[in-house]
Amino acid sequence: xxxxxxxxxxxxxxTYDVIVLxxxxxxxxxxxxxxxxxxxxxxxxxxxxxxxxxNTRYAGQVISSGDNLDDLRKYYQDLAYPLAYDQDLMETxxxxxxxxxxxxxxxxxxxxxxxxxxxxSPVSKxxxxxxxxxxxxxxxxxxxxxxxxxxVADSALWKNLRQQVLxxxxxxxxxxxxxxxxxxxxxxxxxxxGVQIERDGKLLNVKANNxxxxxxxxxENNPKMIENYLGETSLNPIGSLYNKGIGVKMASExxxxxxxxxxxxxxxxxHGLTPKPAKGQRSQFLPFDWPAxxxxxxxxxxxxxxxxxxxxxxxxxGHIQDHGNWRIPLAQRHPxxxxxxxxxDELSNDKNAPYPEFLKAVVKADNLESLAxxxxxxxxxxxxxxxxxxxxxxxxRDYAFNxxxxxxxxxxxxxxxxxxxxxxxxxxxxxxxxxxHAEVVDNDDQVIPHLYAAGELGSLMGRQYNGGSI
Numbered sequence: 001x002x003x004x005x006x007x008x009x010x011x012x013x014x015t016y017d018v019i020v021l022x023x024x025x026x027x028x029x030x031x032x033x034x035x036x037x038x039x040x041x042x043x044x045x046x047x048x049x050x051x052x053x054x055n056t057r058y059a060g061q062v063i064s065s066g067d068n069l070d071d072l073r074k075y076y077q078d079l080a081y082p083l084a085y086d087q088d089l090m091e092t093x094x095x096x097x098x099x100x101x102x103x104x105x106x107x108x109x110x111x112x113x114x115x116x117x118x119x120x121s122p123v124s125k126x127x128x129x130x131x132x133x134x135x136x137x138x139x140x141x142x143x144x145x146x147x148x149x150x151x152v153a154d155s156a157l158w159k160n161l162r163q164q165v166l167x168x169x170x171x172x173x174x175x176x177x178x179x180x181x182x183x184x185x186x187x188x189x190x191x192x193x194g195v196q197i198e199r200d201g202k203l204l205n206v207k208a209n210n211x212x213x214x215x216x217x218x219x220e221n222n223p224k225m226i227e228n229y230l231g232e233t234s235l236n237p238i239g240s241l242y243n244k245g246i247g248v249k250m251a252s253e254x255x256x257x258x259x260x261x262x263x264x265x266x267x268x269x270x271h272g273l274t275p276k277p278a279k280g281q282r283s284q285f286l287p288f289d290w291p292a293x294x295x296x297x298x299x300x301x302x303x304x305x306x307x308x309x310x311x312x313x314x315x316x317x318g319h320i321q322d323h324g325n326w327r328i329p330l331a332q333r334h335p336x337x338x339x340x341x342x343x344x345d346e347l348s349n350d351k352n353a354p355y356p357e358f359l360k361a362v363v364k365a366d367n368l369e370s371l372a373x374x375x376x377x378x379x380x381x382x383x384x385x386x387x388x389x390x391x392x393x394x395x396x397r398d399y400a401f402n403x404x405x406x407x408x409x410x411x412x413x414x415x416x417x418x419x420x421x422x423x424x425x426x427x428x429x430x431x432x433x434x435x436x437h438a439e440v441v442d443n444d445d446q447v448i449p450h451l452y453a454a455g456e457l458g459s460l461m462g463r464q465y466n467g468g469s470i
Contacts, residue, residue, distance in 0.1 A: 010184075012194065013204040016042040016173075019195050020213045021180045021247070023047075024054025024240070025470065026455025027215035028161040034213075035171035042206060043165070043172060044197050046179035047242040053158045054217045055239035055427050055456060056470075060287050061157040062127065062145040064468035065100040065114070071139030072098055078137035079464045083260075086460075088436040093460055097469070100146050108160050110148045123150055126288050130467040133316045134326075145468050153287050175199065180246055183212060183451070185254045190442075191449035192254065211450040214440070218264075218428030218456050219245025226425075229261040234333045235425040236283045238267055238274065243427075247457040251432035254451065255442045260462035261430030266318025266328055266423060269293055270300055270311060273335060273421040275361055283424040288354040289314070292347060295407035298339040299389055300421070302332040305377030306385050310401040317426065317465050326464055331423035336375050340412045362417045371416045386411050429465075431458030 018034040020027045023045035031041045045052045066072035073094050080090065096103075104112040115124040115131060131145045148156050165172055175197070184194040184205060194207040219225040220237040222245040227233055237243070248258065266272025267286065274283040294311045302308045309320055309329060319326035339347075348359060365371035368386065372379035392398045393408035432440045432453050440451040440458075461469055 011205060012207040014042070015207040015209065016040050017208070017210045018042075018213065019044070019206060019208045019211075020215060021195065021250075022054060022215035022217060022455070022457075023052040023162075023165075023174060023176075024215060024217060024455060025056030025158060025161050026457075027054070027213065028056075028165050030213045030215060030452075030454055031172050032161075032164045032168060035168045039171070039210065041172045043174045044178040044180055044195075045174070045176055045242075046244070046246070047176065047240065049176040051240075051242065052176060053155070053162065053240070054215075054243065055220075056161065057155055057158045058239040058282070058285060059157075059470075060127075060130075060152045060285075060467065061154060062115075062130075062147050062152060062468040063100050063104075063157070063470055064097050064466060065144050065146045066098060066139075066142035067144070068139070068142040069094070069098050071142035074139035075134075075137055075143050075466075076469075078139070079134065079466060079469075080460065080462070083462045085462070086433075086435060089434070090460060092436040104146065104148060108148060108164070110160065113147045113150045114144060115146070116144045118150070121150055123147075123152055127152065127467075129289065129314060133466045134464060143466060153285060180216065180250065183250045183254050185448075189449065190255070192451040208450065211452055213438075213452045213454055214247045214250065214432070214457055215454045216247035216250075216457055217243035218430070219243065219248055220264075220425050220428055221245075226428075229430060230264055230428070231262070232331045232423075234331045234423060235264075236274070236277065236422045238283045238285050238424045238426045241280075241282060247453070248431055251440065251453070251457075254448060256432035256440050256448060256451070257443045257445070258430060258458075259433050260459060261428075263429045263462050264318075264328070265426040265429065265461075265465050266315075267426045268318075268424040269421075271309060271313075271315045271320045271329055272318030272424050272426070273300070273337075274424040275358055276420040276422040283422060284355075286355065286424075290350075290354050292350050292353070293337075293355075293358070296339075296346065296409040297343045297393075297411045298337065299385070300335055300337050301375065301377070301382070301385060302335055303377070305372065305375060305382040307389070307400060308332070310398070310403045312403050312407045317467060318424070319464065328423075334376065335421045335423075337419040337421060338371070338375075339417050341415055341417075342412060343409075344417050358419060362419045365414070365416045365418065367414050368416070371418060374418050427456050429456065429459040429461055431456070434458055
């Protein structure tokens with residue numbers, strides 16, 4: 001926003017030492033520590049009160065850590081490979097994860113629940129797979145998940161971070177339903193001197209004496225950015241509905257360098273599929289596995305009625321094997337889970353089912369012709385898919401995707417059941433490049449003075465991601 005800058009004439013509606021854009025986990029943390037250093041802080045967020053928190057509010061509430069720094073370093077180097085990354089930034093990140101248990105106790109006032117120290121806990125058992133998401137990588141044994149208590153997916157971490165801000169109300173002002181619109185940049189020095197925000201339909205200019213922290217999250221709810229950067233049209237957000245990419249837009253306006261724009265994380269069953277919700281609704285967050293739901297006489301079909309992956313493969317935040325690499329597959333526009341009567345009965349009687357509500361959304365079809373109409377696919381192609389799968393089950397060899405033979409069971413002749421799914425979008429990773437001091441840099445790798453980025457807006461995790469790597 002250079003064209004409006006003329007300091008002597010610019011009308012400032014308010015002045016703060018630090019302005020934090022976004023009241024999620026990163027923004028709350030930045031504001032809290034700025035206030036603790038005697039700064040007068042403003043937080044603005046586009047969400048209404050009670051819906052703030054960004055993706056932190058809806059996440060699993062676990063944080064990565066490890067008790068061996070050298071091994072933790074090796075693990076995150078392998079997670080980042082083969083993409084280039086800032087060595088100093090990576091080291092700062094790893095050092096921070098290593099110190100997480102102490103951090104939670106010192107700054108959040110809780111006794112951290114380190115899952116590896118409580119192997120018999122149901123929570124630890126349920127999330128063991130996530131603690132070691134990439135077991136073939138160097139140093140993976142040290143990687144651990146830590147929570148603020150023995151519980152997950154309950155917003156406990158977010159509630160604590162939020163309370164830290166509220167406890168400093170004398171130094172931190174919070175404006176809800178107040179989206180940031182533009183950064184205000186001095187055209188000569190390139191320094192960021194303030195922010196234009198929208199409050200009750202009015203544009204206001206707020207001056208920042210010391211700096212602006214962008215913690216606005218990703219662009220999960222911006223279809224244009226999703227199509228342009230991710231090349232997808234059929235993703236549904238799992239987290240906040242207010243992450244619309246304003247940080248990317250503002251950073252671009254002031255000449256910031258962007259990176260990791262084509263990567264995102266998913267979550268759910270299979271490779272991050274979730275039951276298709278009503279339009280405009282968040283996808284269900286599915287932190288626990290349901291083994292029975294990806295074994296037996298059950299398959300997933302894509303837009304043309306054919307299978308396109310191994311349904312029994314445990315995904316890694318949506319990533320599955322792709323010729324030696326881990327990538328999220330192309331999102332199908334209308335994928336379905338398909339199973340037969342005996343599988344329906346098994347799922348209905350599964351006393352350990354974490355998501356029994358799935359079965360309330362299934363559609364029953366008496367025969368393949370009716371099923372093809374439900375799926376909107378060619379019946380002959382669907383028939384071939386079922387015939388081939390039954391042959392694989394008989395031969396105890398999945399010649400298409402090498403699914404574990406012990407999980408193959410032939411379909412009966414009907415009835416059939418179908419559950420509409422959608423690719424879940426947990427978070428995007430792209431955003432402005434920043435250094436180990438969180439300073440945003442331009443396309444010539446020069447620091448843009450007084451501009452900082454935090455959280456999922458420009459994450460290091462551009463290829464592989466382990467749960468809790470915040």
